[in-house]
Amino acid sequence: MTTADIGRAVPFATCEIIPEARAAALAVLESGWVTTGPRTAQFEHQLARWVGAEHAVAVSSCTAAIELSLRALRLPAGSPVLSPTLTFCGAVHAIVHAGLRPVLVDVDEATLTLRPRDVASAAERSGARAMVVQHMAGYPAPVAELAAAAGLDPAHVVEDAAHGLGAAAGPDPVGSAPGATCFSFYATKNLPIGEGGAVTTADPELADLLRQSRQHGMSRDAWRRYHPGSGWRYSVEVDGMKANFTDLQAAIGSAQLTRLEGWQARRAELADRYDAALRDVPGLTPPPRPVTGRHAWHLYVLRVGPGYRLTRDALAAALAERGVGTSVHFIPVHHFPYFRALLGAPHLPVADQVFDGLLSLPLHPALADADVDHVCALITDLGRRGGSP
Ligand SMILES: *Cc1c(COP(=O)(O)O)cnc(C)c1O
Numbered sequence: 001m002t003t004a005d006i007g008r009a010v011p012f013a014t015c016e017i018i019p020e021a022r023a024a025a026l027a028v029l030e031s032g033w034v035t036t037g038p039r040t041a042q043f044e045h046q047l048a049r050w051v052g053a054e055h056a057v058a059v060s061s062c063t064a065a066i067e068l069s070l071r072a073l074r075l076p077a078g079s080p081v082l083s084p085t086l087t088f089c090g091a092v093h094a095i096v097h098a099g100l101r102p103v104l105v106d107v108d109e110a111t112l113t114l115r116p117r118d119v120a121s122a123a124e125r126s127g128a129r130a131m132v133v134q135h136m137a138g139y140p141a142p143v144a145e146l147a148a149a150a151g152l153d154p155a156h157v158v159e160d161a162a163h164g165l166g167a168a169a170g171p172d173p174v175g176s177a178p179g180a181t182c183f184s185f186y187a188t189k190n191l192p193i194g195e196g197g198a199v200t201t202a203d204p205e206l207a208d209l210l211r212q213s214r215q216h217g218m219s220r221d222a223w224r225r226y227h228p229g230s231g232w233r234y235s236v237e238v239d240g241m242k243a244n245f246t247d248l249q250a251a252i253g254s255a256q257l258t259r260l261e262g263w264q265a266r267r268a269e270l271a272d273r274y275d276a277a278l279r280d281v282p283g284l285t286p287p288p289r290p291v292t293g294r295h296a297w298h299l300y301v302l303r304v305g306p307g308y309r310l311t312r313d314a315l316a317a318a319l320a321e322r323g324v325g326t327s328v329h330f331i332p333v334h335h336f337p338y339f340r341a342l343l344g345a346p347h348l349p350v351a352d353q354v355f356d357g358l359l360s361l362p363l364h365p366a367l368a369d370a371d372v373d374h375v376c377a378l379i380t381d382l383g384r385r386g387g388s389p
Contacts, residue, residue, distance in 0.1 A: 010362050010371045012325030013188040021255035028251045036221055036244045043250035044198070046257055047183075051165070051175035053200035055207035058245035058253075059214045062162045062184030062197035066094035066132060068213050068243060069158045069180035069199055072206055075100060075129045082122055082131040082150060084114050085332045085351045091132060091160050092333050096342070103128060104334050106348040110288045112301065112358075113141035116149035123150040130156040135164030135174055137287060137329065137360075138190075138296030142169060143177060155179045155203070165190045166264040167296035174296070175200040180210075185253060188364075190267070190298055191260055196249045209238060216240040263365040267297035270367055274300055277376035281383050283308025299329055300363040302379075303354070309383050312359050318382050324375055327360045 048056040085104040095102040103126045162184035164174040175181040185196035217240025275286045285303035304312040332351040
């Protein structure tokens with residue numbers, strides 16, 4: 001190892017909960033009401049405003065958000081639903097749990113999001129009734145174009161925007177669409193709360209339905225029923241799950257939201273810094289930029305090609321040995337035994353081919369410029385020496 005190798009651990013991800021969020025959480029704990037209540041409603045308004053959406057409904061996770069959004073379509077059991085194979089397994093479990101059948105689709109070689117021609121042929125073959133579109137790494141997928149290619153009503157497209165908070169497709173912020181857009185507040189996501197999710201939509205009826213279905217299909221929230229002077233009676237008129245969001249999460253989320261714009265700007269700066277340092281390293285390809293709109297920079301997915309001296313796995317191991325955390329997004333869903341048993345072994349050659357070169361580098365607002373410079377120096381150096389000297 002050279003001197004550049006020594007010191008400076010760079011974690012793949014950290015979860016920054018700001019002091020105001022900690023204080024707000026404590027105040028909720030002391031307030032006598034910790035579950036879904038007025039703070040959840042307040043967080044929903046703030047999130048909707050930040051995103052540029054009409055309505056936001058906070059739920060327990062993005063996975064639950066996708067399941068609830070698909071259930072809200074009331075499709076016949078077993079209806080085919082398109083999903084990219086290069087996504088998080090939870091998004092595909094959500095399709096199964098909604099009683100529907102996932103149809104895995106290949107992705108674009110450069111953007112790693114769905115391609116119109118693939119969804120067109122998959123829709124025709126399967127008779128798809130809905131589609132889940134994922135904004136991979138924060139790159140805004142062309143949702144309207146994909147819906148048209150699949151021959152689907154845009155209301156039957158559920159956006160998995162776990163990576164997409166802060167992205168925009170052309171002039172339209174991700175989350176402003178008429179249908180359901182699902183966000184995650186998991187510990188490593190762009191707005192970390194720890195756990196949690198939300199659906200944004202322009203459809204007030206969908207928002208109302210989701211507010212009921214997130215809480216057992218009950219017509220009135222518990223906090224309204226327990227409010228002094230209000231009655232105990234409620235009704236159950238729709239199918240529901242236990243997927244509510246708590247005021248404790250909401251208090252943390254409202255405080256964290258005040259920092260999100262700055263965090264997004266910092267992510268973009270760090271991505272630019274990686275690009276500049278890695279652009280000329282033989283065999284490496286920085287992630288693509290959208291021609292219009294805005295990238296959310298949830299992940300910085302480097303592509304390690306055959307022109308680099310190490311394989312992706314060898315590079316990840318060498319970086320880990322030097323204290324630098326990396327990850328891979330994603331193992332294609334059709335590689336997992338559970339999904340192969342359920343769906344067979346679909347032919348998805350682009351995902352198979354790109355998978356071996358995907359490497360997500362550390363990208364979070366707490367990173368210093370010097371952290372990125374250190375990671376890039378290691379990668380450049382390892383590329384020259386091929387690992388051990
Ligand atoms: C994190 C993630 C999810 C799941 O989010 P949870 O809030 O943990 O349920 C779904 N899809 C993608 C692409 C993700 O990265």
